Amino acid sequence: xxxxxxxxxxxxxxxxxxxxxxxxxxxRVSQSFxxxxxxxxxxxxxxxxxxxxxxxxxxxxxxxxxxxxQYVSLLIRDSQPSDSATYLCAVRGQSNAGKSTFGxxxxxxVKP
Amino acid sequence: xxxxxxxxxxxxxxxxxSVKIECRSLxxxxxxxxxxxxxxxxxxxxxxxxxEGSKATYEQGVEKDKFLINHASLTLSTLxxxxxxxxxxxxxxxxxxxxxxxxFFGQGTRLTVV
Numbered sequence: 296x297x298x299x300x301x302x303x304x305x306x307x308x309x310x311x312x313x314x315x316x317x318x319x320x321x322x323r324v325s326q327s328f329x330x331x332x333x334x335x336x337x338x339x340x341x342x343x344x345x346x347x348x349x350x351x352x353x354x355x356x357x358x359x360x361x362x363x364x365q366y367v368s369l370l371i372r373d374s375q376p377s378d379s380a381t382y383l384c385a386v387r388g389q390s391n392a393g394k395s396t397f398g399x400x401x402x403x404x405v406k407p
Numbered sequence: 408x409x410x411x412x413x414x415x416x417x418x419x420x421x422x423x424x425s426v427k428i429e430c431r432s433l434x435x436x437x438x439x440x441x442x443x444x445x446x447x448x449x450x451x452x453x454x455x456x457x458x459e460g461s462k463a464t465y466e467q468g469v470e471k472d473k474f475l476i477n478h479a480s481l482t483l484s485t486l487x488x489x490x491x492x493x494x495x496x497x498x499x500x501x502x503x504x505x506x507x508x509x510x511f512f513g514q515g516t517r518l519t520v521v
Contacts, residue, residue: 331512336517337514337515338413338500338512338513338514338515339451339500339512340512341511341512383450383451394441394453394456395453395510396453397450397451398450399449399450400450
């Protein structure tokens, strides 16, 4: 079992729809959770970070964390073609100095 | 947001030569930098954690004598791929962390060894 699992996709949604990206993790003591967007040939860009259970909203993005279920998700409202990219979920353990473990990413395509 | 600059963005080298990649934090001091490698359609694989003023911590399976990391200052870390071979061709990415937050990534370096 991978430490961080994501559906590889591709996930395809029409423009204006809500895109839902999911991530599960195996280390129950994980403390920090991150979503990155990576365009083809580019390095990842941090979109959201979440540290406590519940929802965290930032513009069109909402991260949801459920530590009991070891599940973190990213919702993208009013999806735009420019949102088409690979989305990486990253999880970090208890220590702030600790390294992050990345999932393999979900490829999202938003069709005009 | 914080800016991490990585140079060069791409490099082609001959097999057997060495290549140095620089990672700079431009507007903050990074006590910790991370070096990743990413093969096509795969996720980021951590190679090593670089701490200023001390030796880098390498992940299992990463050859420390082949991938030399130097973190001489709070704003600069370098990765040198020594005696490069075609199988070292990959996308190398650095990231730098501010305190306990997640790190910001450099632009990445596309290395092609011919």
